Amino acid sequence: MITQEHAAAHVHRDDVGARMGMWLFLFTELLLFGGMFFLYSVYRFINQEQFNIAAKELNTLVGTFNTIILLTSSLTMALAIGAIQRNNKSLSVFFQTLTILLAFGFLINKYFEWSIKFHHGIFPGSEILLNKPKGEILFFGLYYVMTGLHGLHVVIGIFLIGFMTRLTMKNVINKDSYVKLESAGLYWHLVDIIWIFLFPLFYLIT
Amino acid sequence: MEKHNSLAEHKQHGYGIYILVWLALLALTAVTVTVAGINFGGITVTTALLVASVKSYLVLKIFMHLGAEQKAFKVFVLVALFFIIISFILLFSDYSFI
Structure with missing residues (x-):
């Protein structure tokens, strides 16, 4: 049986290539969200006032709280990689678990936020929303699609990081081989960056 | 190693x-x-x-870790950003001068 160190020395592995592959995937994500940001910017340009009125419906406090949660989860993800680089497995598992918990916190917040909107009758296709001016319908359409797609990325991130935590506990991810964790981290930070732009564009334009 | x-x-x-x-x-x-x-x-x-x-x-x-990566990574990101900005400029050249 070969030990980890032997494996690291003799098995062909290209960590730089693996990270580059992940970056290329992130660029396709940029295209996906970029297209929506294009759509947002044009519709906002045409319906500026109605966008501002519609944005008043969103709770800035909840949005700010979620921003803090997501920024903190990015920190814990970076720290998890720092810990594994220093061969501190349990600390890395701790930070990865914390990242997952924060992601859940984000989703729970989002759930309550959306529930309140639904309760007020503001959801795609609802009578109350359809009776509003066109610009406000567009705003809420974009709000649900963009934060929804972002939320889906958070859900995927939870599974991805959960899988990495398992691999770390099984020593598959270790001090000499942690590119998988790095790639998961890159994905998670991109989800964070997308939120960094979504937050002001939807919550702070009143 | x-x-x-x-x-x-x-x-x-x-x-x-x-x-x-x-x-x-x-x-x-x-x-x-x-x-x-x-x-x-x-x-x-x-x-x-x-x-x-x-x-x-x-x-x-x-x-x-982009700061510590090889130059190719930085070039990749800059190219991606360049095309996003170009797209925005072209998009708004259509819309802002109607």
Whole structure:
């Protein structure tokens, strides 16, 4: 049986290539969200006032709280990689678990936020929303699609990081081989960056 | 093996810098929320986007280790950003001069 160190020395592995592959995937994500940001910017340009009125419906406090949660989860993800680089497995598992918990916190917040909107009758296709001016319908359409797609990325991130935590506990991810964790981290930070732009564009334009 | 180790260590950041970046990100969030609270009109969106860009730069450079990566990575990211900006300019050349 070969030990980890032997494996690291003799098995062909290209960590730089693996990270580059992940970056290329992130660029396709940029295209996906970029297209929506294009759509947002044009519709906002045409319906500026109605966008501002519609944005008043969103709770800035909840949005700010979620921003803090997501920024903190990015920190814990970076720290998890720092810990594994220093061969501190349990600390890395701790930070990865914390990242997952924060992601859940984000989703729970989002759930309550959306529930309140639904309760007020503001959801795609609802009578109350359809009776509003066109610009406000567009705003809420974009709000649900963009934060929804972002939320889906958070859900995927939870599974991805959960899988990495398992691999770390099984020593598959270790001090000499942690590119998988790095790639998961890159994905998670991109989800964070997308939120960094979504937050002001939807919550702070009143 | 030795080579691999030196490569890995090259990319290693201290925990301290991560905490610092996190604090900076929180401070910048506070700035955007405060500026949005005061009614500056058109400047609000510009400030928000500027602050968001600074925050993204910090995340890219430190959290995503772009600062420590090979040059090719940086070129990739710059090319991607270049085309996004070009697309925005072309898009608005259509819309803003109707």
